[in-house]
Amino acid sequence: MSENAVEYAIELKGITKRFGTVVANDNISMNVRKGEILALLGENGSGKTTLMNMISGIYYPDEGEVYINGRQVNITSPKIALELGIGMVHQHFKLVDVLTATENIILGLPGPLGIKEAQAKIREICDRYGFQVDVNKKVYEMTVSEKQTVEIVKVLYRGVDILILDEPTAVLTPQEAERLFRVMWRMRNDGKALIIITHKMHEVKEISDRVVVLRKGQYIGEMNTEDSDIQEMTNMMVGRSVTLNIERKTPENPAPKIVVENLTILDEEGVPKISDVSFTARTGEILGIAGISGSGQKELLEAIAGLQKVENGHIYYVEEDGSKTDLMNLSSRQIQQKGVALSFVPEDRLGMGLVASMNIAENMMIRSFRNGPIVEEGVERNKAEALQKIKRGLNPFTDRKSPRKLAETVVEELNVVTPSINTPVKNLSGGNVQKVLVGREIASKPKVLLTAYAVRGLDINSSYQIYELINKQKEEGTAVIYVGEDLDVLLELSDRIMVLCGGRVSGIIDGPGADKNEVGLMMTNAEGGKDEK
Amino acid sequence: MIDLVAFIPRAVGQSIPLLFGCTGEIITEKSGNLNLGIPGVMYVGGICGVIGAFAYEQATRNGEMVGVLAIGIPLLCSLLGSLLMGLLYCFLTVTLRANQNVTGLAMTTFGVGFGNFFGGSLIKLSGSDVPTIALSRTSAYFSKSLPFASNLGWFGKLFLSYGFLAYIAFIVAIYAGFALKKTRMGLHLRAVGENPATADAAGISVTAYKYIATCVGCMIAGLGGLYYVMDYASGIWSNDAFGDRGWLAIALVIFCIWKPGIGIIASILFGGLYIIYLYIPAGMDHMELKELYKVIPYVVTLIVLVVTSMRNKRDAQPPASLGLPYFREER
Numbered sequence: 076m077s078e079n080a081v082e083y084a085i086e087l088k089g090i091t092k093r094f095g096t097v098v099a100n101d102n103i104s105m106n107v108r109k110g111e112i113l114a115l116l117g118e119n120g121s122g123k124t125t126l127m128n129m130i131s132g133i134y135y136p137d138e139g140e141v142y143i144n145g146r147q148v149n150i151t152s153p154k155i156a157l158e159l160g161i162g163m164v165h166q167h168f169k170l171v172d173v174l175t176a177t178e179n180i181i182l183g184l185p186g187p188l189g190i191k192e193a194q195a196k197i198r199e200i201c202d203r204y205g206f207q208v209d210v211n212k213k214v215y216e217m218t219v220s221e222k223q224t225v226e227i228v229k230v231l232y233r234g235v236d237i238l239i240l241d242e243p244t245a246v247l248t249p250q251e252a253e254r255l256f257r258v259m260w261r262m263r264n265d266g267k268a269l270i271i272i273t274h275k276m277h278e279v280k281e282i283s284d285r286v287v288v289l290r291k292g293q294y295i296g297e298m299n300t301e302d303s304d305i306q307e308m309t310n311m312m313v314g315r316s317v318t319l320n321i322e323r324k325t326p327e328n329p330a331p332k333i334v335v336e337n338l339t340i341l342d343e344e345g346v347p348k349i350s351d352v353s354f355t356a357r358t359g360e361i362l363g364i365a366g367i368s369g370s371g372q373k374e375l376l377e378a379i380a381g382l383q384k385v386e387n388g389h390i391y392y393v394e395e396d397g398s399k400t401d402l403m404n405l406s407s408r409q410i411q412q413k414g415v416a417l418s419f420v421p422e423d424r425l426g427m428g429l430v431a432s433m434n435i436a437e438n439m440m441i442r443s444f445r446n447g448p449i450v451e452e453g454v455e456r457n458k459a460e461a462l463q464k465i466k467r468g469l470n471p472f473t474d475r476k477s478p479r480k481l482a483e484t485v486v487e488e489l490n491v492v493t494p495s496i497n498t499p500v501k502n503l504s505g506g507n508v509q510k511v512l513v514g515r516e517i518a519s520k521p522k523v524l525l526t527a528y529a530v531r532g533l534d535i536n537s538s539y540q541i542y543e544l545i546n547k548q549k550e551e552g553t554a555v556i557y558v559g560e561d562l563d564v565l566l567e568l569s570d571r572i573m574v575l576c577g578g579r580v581s582g583i584i585d586g587p588g589a590d591k592n593e594v595g596l597m598m599t600n601a602e603g604g605k606d607e608k
Numbered sequence: 609m610i611d612l613v614a615f616i617p618r619a620v621g622q623s624i625p626l627l628f629g630c631t632g633e634i635i636t637e638k639s640g641n642l643n644l645g646i647p648g649v650m651y652v653g654g655i656c657g658v659i660g661a662f663a664y665e666q667a668t669r670n671g672e673m674v675g676v677l678a679i680g681i682p683l684l685c686s687l688l689g690s691l692l693m694g695l696l697y698c699f700l701t702v703t704l705r706a707n708q709n710v711t712g713l714a715m716t717t718f719g720v721g722f723g724n725f726f727g728g729s730l731i732k733l734s735g736s737d738v739p740t741i742a743l744s745r746t747s748a749y750f751s752k753s754l755p756f757a758s759n760l761g762w763f764g765k766l767f768l769s770y771g772f773l774a775y776i777a778f779i780v781a782i783y784a785g786f787a788l789k790k791t792r793m794g795l796h797l798r799a800v801g802e803n804p805a806t807a808d809a810a811g812i813s814v815t816a817y818k819y820i821a822t823c824v825g826c827m828i829a830g831l832g833g834l835y836y837v838m839d840y841a842s843g844i845w846s847n848d849a850f851g852d853r854g855w856l857a858i859a860l861v862i863f864c865i866w867k868p869g870i871g872i873i874a875s876i877l878f879g880g881l882y883i884i885y886l887y888i889p890a891g892m893d894h895m896e897l898k899e900l901y902k903v904i905p906y907v908v909t910l911i912v913l914v915v916t917s918m919r920n921k922r923d924a925q926p927p928a929s930l931g932l933p934y935f936r937e938e939r
Contacts, residue, residue: 131809133808133809133936134936152808152811152813153808153809153810153811154811154812154813157810157811158811163809165809169803169805169806169809169810170803170806171798171799171802171803171806171807172802172803172922172928173798173802173922173923173925173928174795174798174799174802178795181792181795182795182796182799182806182807182810182812183796183799183807183810183811183812184792185792186792187791187792188790188791188792188795213922213923215922229810
């Protein structure tokens with residue numbers, strides 16, 4: 076028994092965890108060996124993060140046993156986890172914004188402050204693994220990639236033997252992800268045990284030695300990565316056979332819908348977030364926007380939706396009859412009534428668009444609460460309908476029935492895992508929260524669909540459902556602007572791709588035949604944009 | 609126009625209760641607890657000191673008072689009283705996760721009532737004719753300044769004319785500023801107040817830090833009440849005399865952007881504003897102007913609140929999780 080157990084860095088036996096009535100993990104048994112990279116696969120809400128949180132001491136299992144290096148342990152707090160050599164890099168970074176990199180890295184360690192000594196040790200770690208960390212930079216000034224580096228250095232600083240990475244590449248450029256993988260291989264060769272959670276299947280294939288699959292909180296099976304392929308892993312994860320390609324139909328009669336001219340947006344401190352950007356979004360076409368997160372994507376979409384103060388430039392909306400309306404003269408509500416829908420999925424998912432403590436049906440109402448209680452289908456086509464809409468707007472009571480119906484439809488069509496539509500959205504897993512948000516925006520049958528990070532953190536199956544929905548919108552003649560972070564998908568989905576770098580357009584290229592490395596380089600090369608101008 | 613050598617020591621004397629309250633509240637808020645019970649805590653700190661002093665004065669009615677006990681007993685009583693208030697606040701907001709604002713306001717109401725109840729009882733016990741209770745013997749120990757201070761002219765008056773609690777207030781504020789910035793403990797405390805989930809994941813006991821910071825903060829604030837009665841008011845307790853200094857202390861926390869060092873200067877400034885009406889010559893014909901001058905600290909507080917809320921520099925913001933309860937398994 077003992078010599079058998081010692082080779083495992085982690086061994087889990089019969090782990091069960093419940094949140095209220097939701098069973099997040101159901102009797103899971105699995106193990107991780109020393110010197111291997113294990114990929115943990117599963118759809119959203121399958122309990123991967125919950126399981127890992129129990130190893131790192133954030134949650135405590137209701138039932139089951141945990142063995143670390145062959146010894147049974149009780150991980151009641153993150154502190155104990157760290158003492159056992161377990162470190163976790165969370166999907167939502169656990170960093171204190173107003174502290175510097177160094178302060179964050181030494182946070183929680185005993186002894187005198189010793190900033191100088193700490194910085195020396197950090198530099199040593201950075202040199203060994205090839206990181207770049209500005210030790211005195213405050214976290215709120217950092218890019219996402221810099222924050223992640225700090226997170227990883229933080230666990231390495233504590234000398235962990237077991238490292239858990241929860242969707243580490245979701246926010247990285249391809250080049251940054253490659254660099255991360257090289258670090259992970261180096262750690263594996265040092266004899267450390269690594270667990271990675273990711274939804275990007277080609278990464279699983281590239282980096283992991285072994286794969287464990289969870290589905291709906293249960294252990295489904297495991298396989299060696301080299302004996303398997305992406306299709307097999309996906310099927311196991313979803314529980315049935317799925318097709319993994321995105322259809323890209325040639326746009327039919329694309330006509331300009333949104334024309335942006337020389338747009339410049341400044342942030343609160345007067346620093347340009349968007350500088351002199353011009354482009355046209357056409358009907359029946361998906362315009363993909365690529366760029367490192369924070370390159371101005373959010374500001375751009377918000378400006379179109381009327382939520383952002385514009386310093387300079389014009390945003391025209393082309394009406395059915397071909398005339399142009401400048402959206403900058405309209406309020407966000409008027410823009411919304413023109414059929415411009417914005418679904419922005421922020422890093423923390425709940426930040427925009429949904430109210431955490433309200434249930435799914437109530438969140439659907441956020442879009443329609445001004446409507447009186449008459450069932451409405453689609454957008455008004457003629458005067459009579461418009462008149463009816465005004466009457467409904469004057470009705471002091473709100474329509475509760477149709478949002479409930481919509482909630483049921485979204486839950487059913489997008490397979491949202493939830494006990495009922497009366498469950499507060501904060502109790503849903505991240506991916507399911509997102510389906511509710513994206514589903515609601517698409518259900519409003521927009522003329523222009525602005526969507527950012529629609530599949531951020533979504534599992535492969537749900538992602539493809541979202542792609543399908545977006546494609547359907549495109550076929551119906553909607554002008555779609557799609558801000559994405561997974562370049563592979565962006566290249567497959569978009570008809571044209573606009574690459575942003577530091578708030579400037581570094582190029583607009585055709586989707587079919589675009590090269591990933593070329594786009595990746597454009598994302599990081601600000602000079603390209605200036606030269607082109 | 610204004611006699612500065614007379615005015616400044618008075619302003620400093622006024623500032624000490626504010627400084628104690630402000631330092632205590634900064635330490636508390638740095639842990640993410642918005643303790644609006646500070647005014648009540650300062651009342652309790654004051655009345656507990658009075659109870660201790662009263663008991664000791666009664667016990668030594670016919671004999672000599674021992675200096676150590678005359679200071680030690682009220683001091684301990686005061687610290688104990690405010691510690692209990694801190695524990696109560698923590699138990700409600702940290703352990704039971706009750707709403708911090710409601711808890712704090714309830715504690716202020718409670719603290720003021722507690723002070724007035726026991727104050728009233730002691731006044732009855734002492735059989736005094738006026739509605740006050742005078743503890744001048746104890747006060748003499750608290751307000752004793754260095755013997756040679758009076759020989760040093762204006763220098764002695766400005767810097768050495770205060771009782772020992774005043775110097776403790778400055779030392780505590782300076783040390784708090786140092787500890788927050790330069791020690792591991794301070795770093796952890798700031799992390800708890802900014803982002804408890806992160807601090808927790810880093811192995812810091814959020815509950816322990818919140819409890820300790822809040823209780824220490826309350827004890828410091830309670831000393832403000834003690835100083836007010838024993839030194840500033842020369843040992844005379846009368847109900848409600850402490851007034852709204854507790855609220856001013858909380859406003860000061862925002863004014864000094866959670867930095868105890870700035871708190872020292874800010875509290876002296878506010879202390880000065882608090883009594884400036886006595887020093888602005890208004891003449892006998894316009895006594896109503898004096899009443900208007902009394903408004904100055906509150907007007908300044910309002911202006912300061914407006915100005916500070918317009919500031920959007922990241923480092924000048926309140927602790928990010930101020931007022932929020934922390935529960936590890938919340939989703």
